[in-house]
Amino acid sequence: MEASATTIAGGRSILERSPAARFPDRALKWGLTALAAAILLLIGYFFVRLIGQSQYTLSHSGLGFVFGNDWDVSRNIYRGAPLVVGTLITSAIALVIGVPVAVAAALFISELCPRRARGPLSILLDLLAAVPSVVYGLWGVFVLIPKLLPAEKWFASTFSFVPWVGGTVYGPNYFIAGLILAIMILPIVSAISREVIATVPPENKEAALALGATRWEMIRMAVLPYSRPGIIGGAMLGLGRALGETIAVVLVIGSAPTIGKSIFSQGYSLASVIANEFGEAANTQSHSSALFMAGLVLFILTLVVNVIARWFVSRGQHGRRGTGGTGIAIATPAGDAR
């Protein structure tokens, strides 16, 4: 408009800052962008290096690593099916036990319990997430294993006709590992469920109640259908946690590189084999490469599960994009004090 009147040497408006004054602005902008880009590069770099380290096993066993059932350090043979199976069994047990309890707790806290108890109850549940995994391991080894052994023995002999239940009961076993994982995923599944349940429009719930629905019918007909994708996503994020948990599992799974015959057998998992054997493997290329391969399989597995989970969670958060509510919850369920 009055450009001619307000321009100074260099042809810029007097309202514009000098290049020198604009420098910090640009520096900040590009610095922060570079920082963000560095995160992406780092993830990519890790992936490449991990593949590089497992190259030896990749070229020797290929897919046989995942499907071959023979992990024998003394013979230098590394086929990781027992590890993959152990990881999947323990995570499945964790989901079967953990998710119903977590969802029930989330429903109770957000729909049924008195308003004043809501905050304290959520905090208590979130505190479970704050307990370090090595403490869960300690508790599992010296409390859970000895105290549950009689019950497990009784269960195994009474229900021995059920597949994968009967047979010898070991102290450390898949079930104990799964149970501890269930406790560990409880807070995250419950926190995300609570968040998606909170997004159910009050109109839907009030409409159900106005039509004469009981509380439970309101939950079943208005709350659950609306929040189902988010709850599934939360369960998947829990699964991602369970798959990758290392320290608690390595202490209670028994460290036997075989596929157990029942859920009360000893086993091994991808993460725990890495933690247990990386020390002795350092000097043997085939062994250490096999462990990195186990890491690669685990990495891909958790990545896929997380990507699917995130898709569900974002679908479940109807139009709440950008609040990032789940972000903080995923990081630490304790973070969300809403």
Add this chain to the structure above:
Amino acid sequence: MSAVSPDTLRAFPHVSARRRNTDRAMRGVLALGTLLALIPLVLILYYLLHKGLGTWTGSLFTTDPSGAFFGNPGGIRSAIFGSLEIVGIATAIAVPIGIGVALYLTEYGGDSWFASLVRYFVDVMTGVPSIMFGLFIYIVLVISHVGGGFTAWKGSIALALLMLPIVARSAEVVLLLVPRELREAALALGAPRWRVVMRVVLPTALPGLLTGSLLAISRGMGETAPLLFTVSTAFTLTGSLGQQMNTLPVQIFSDITNPRTAVIDRAWGAALTLVALVLILNLIARAVSRRSRMA
């Protein structure tokens, strides 16, 4: 929220007995689920106090583990200081970078494809198992012997990688809560963008940023796997970042597999110490966020 109380419902005669009973039963089931969910916390805290408190003597906190097969196993002094030092350095790395990434996302990136990509991968990083960060540093820094084999600073980097997405994601949430009007007012007064960020956005969000950082610290404090692959362990107290160092989680981990009862007792004492540290950090974080929300 809802005006219909159970008593009102009961007043309607046409809610059949079957429906009423289902309602009651399901409420019971949900309450039971909540109870079940709370049991593990109670049990863990009970056993920690029961087995750990007795070991909390002066010598537990003032001596280092002896490593001897017989006699006095020693305390956990080096583990406490090691944990604090390694987590402290990790915090110094993760918090500025994490907040920086969050600032990029809220102040510059917005809804651009690149920002969405970064946001997505930061989210994915929060789901990467902690052992992976240890493995990463092990591959990149330990086996290639960058500045020695196992050293404390590598553990700090591994923990920083683990804490970074937690800080970044929680910081983004908080930064988005800073009212747009505040930014616009500052810009309208002629402040350049970087000053708006430094003098308006960050101070406003400070309590929230603090909460997120404290939660990340409490998470990093309890991690074992990343340290196992990067710091290994040691017995004696050392402040040097270029050496192996003892930490609480790793000491607990190795004490568990020890057959001596005195050592296992020490593990309980160390675990109680670790949980106390983590819970205190958590509660402080919560108190900070509560106060900021009221203001």
